[in-house]
Every structure is written in structure tokens, then in C-alpha cells.
Amino acid sequence: RRGHFGYTRPDDWLADFPICSGPRQSPINIELQDVKMMESKRPPLGRYGYDTRPKKMTITNNGHSVQLSGVWPARDTPTVYGGPLTGLYELAQVHFHWGADNDAGSEHTVANHSFPLEMHMVHWKKAYQNISEAIKHDDGIAVLGYLLSLDKNANMGIERMRTDFSKILKPRQSTDIDPFPLSLFDLDLLKEGYVTYLGSLTTPPCSESVIWLISVRIKDVTIDELESFRKLQLDNHDDHNYRPTQPLNDRPIYYLYD
């Protein structure tokens, strides 16, 4: 099946998608000693629409992840700009990567440490008209990434989503949910600082079009929340959906804060 891929042997992706072995692949391991301060003065990272409740919100099990999307009132679609970004990047969807147990799950690692969950907020550059066009450009996509570590504080956004996970246990199931503003995920990228580097989509077609911004503040996820993700069935009965880290190949990793 075209577009089909699994997480058991990610090296097999290369046969159908040769860019998956390209020079700027994601995810990567972040070694703190390698992280440089970005020298040039840049406008601070900003965003709007994150506090606005969408008119409609949908969760989908696409067989590779669970994806959250929404329809916002005109001019309030969540958008990020500034920092390492030039122009406006509009939200397409939010999705997650997890593992079979608490020792693995995140795609990015920090000093070779894995976290049990990683949240990705995928944005596309509005100058390119739509996401499929944006993916063809080396600055077409901006993904905000959050690493979550097992703790006792529930994440309100995840709580709202998982209320309806029972309706999307199987691949290609989808349901509308009670809409909530994305600020319920408790996103603090702006104040606490973030790490940024140039990479790719972490799934086929592995397009080298992504500016990654990864929060340095680790968030909490509860064991009940993790178990809810693990109950979702993925294609090929995969029990995880993280890609292993890829070679850095001399790419700079920068730390930025406002």
C-alpha cells in the first residue's frame, strides 16, 4: 500500500523514501554541550490563537499516531512567528509519539535520555498556500515539540482528548470532541526557552522541510494518560511510534529564549 510504513523496521522506509537517509533527518539526540547560543539578534517568538476555543475539534487515529485538529474562528487559527522563523506559520495538527513502556517513547532524546511521550504541534508557512506545498520547501514546516516525563500532574489538554479515545481505538477512526483552546496543554515555549535546529518530518516521506523548536521545559504526563495512548491500536500492531534518532551531521543546535 502506498504511504504504508511501520515502526518495527524504520530502516525499511529508505527503500520507498530515499530522503529518509538524507543529511538533515529528525529526530536527533540533543547533547547539551553541543547547543550554541544563537548570536544574531532576532525578534522574540510570538503566537496567537492558542487561547481561542475552536468551533470544532476532532481526534483521529491515523494508524501512526493520534492527531488533534480544529476549526477556529476566522483569523484565530493558532499561529507562530518570530524567533528562528521568517513569516507566519499556521497550525495544521497536534499529534503524539509514545512507547510500550516508560523507558522509551519520545523521538528526540536529551543526553541520550528518552522520555515516555513527545507532543508535536505541526505548523506550515502561510506564504506557501497549503501544507503539501510547504513540505517541498526547506523552511516550509515549523514543529513545536514538547517532551513529557512521568509524574503525578495531569495535563489538561491530554485529559480532554483521552475522554474520547475509546471511540478511536482502531486505525482510521475519528470523532469530534468538546472543543478546548490549545493553551490547556500548558505550553510555555516562549518564556522558558527552546532548542532549535533544521531537520525533517520524522515519518515518511521524511521531507527535509522542518524548523524544529523543542521546549527545554519538560512537562508532566501521568501513568493513566500514558496507558490511554498505549491502548490505541496502530497499523501493523506497532506498540510504539517513535523513530530512532538520526545522525546530526554537523548541524548546529541553538538555544533561544526571549
Ligand code: SG4
Ligand atoms: C505523525 O504520523 C502525524 O500523524 C502525521 O500527520 C505527521 O505528518 C507525521 O507524524 C510527521 O510529523 O512532526 N513527527 S512530525 O515530523 O504532519 C505530517 C499527518 O499524517 C505531514 C497529517
Ligand code: ZN
Ligand atoms: Zn511527530
